[in-house]
Amino acid sequence: MGMNNTSAVCNSNDIGCYVDGARGIYAIDKIVRFAVDQGFVLTGEDEYGEPLSDMSKSLSDYEFKDELEDQIDEFMNNNWPVSSAYWGRNESGDWGLWDIQD
Numbered sequence: 001m002g003m004n005n006t007s008a009v010c011n012s013n014d015i016g017c018y019v020d021g022a023r024g025i026y027a028i029d030k031i032v033r034f035a036v037d038q039g040f041v042l043t044g045e046d047e048y049g050e051p052l053s054d055m056s057k058s059l060s061d062y063e064f065k066d067e068l069e070d071q072i073d074e075f076m077n078n079n080w081p082v083s084s085a086y087w088g089r090n091e092s093g094d095w096g097l098w099d100i101q102d
Contacts, residue, residue, distance in 0.1 A: 010080045014097055021093030025060040028069060031095050032059060035072040038080060069095075 019030040033055065036042055042053045046062065059065050076087035082097060090098050 010082045010097065012082060012085065014082065015085055015099055016096055017090075017094045018096040019094065021089070021095065025065075026058060027093075027095060028059045028065045029055075031069060031072055035075060038076065040072055040075045 018034055019027050021027060023030060032040075032042060036055070042055070044052045044064075046052060046057065050057075052059070059068065062068075073086075073088040076097075080087065080097075084100050085097055086100055087097050089095050
């Protein structure tokens with residue numbers, strides 16, 4: 001998959017784990033960095049008024065991290081779609097591009 005290349009497309013060869021769920025609460029940081037590399041725009045501020053876009057702090061403690069991950073999943077599924085696959089977490093908690101099981 002071409003990083004930072006909006007003319008690139010994903011296909012079934014790209015299916016797999018992109019962020020290991022073993023990272024636990026810190027997985028969100030890697031998910032955000034990956035999505036930003038793909039064109040996702042991180043907006044908003046933390047509780048101290050600092051922009052989230054600088055990505056200098058972990059997002060793991062923020063209350064909105066689940067909603068942020070949902071936004072990233074939606075962004076990736078809309079902008080980097082693969083037929084019969086989805087971007088998000090699998091049953092093991094890993095984040096990536098996965099086959100839709102029948």
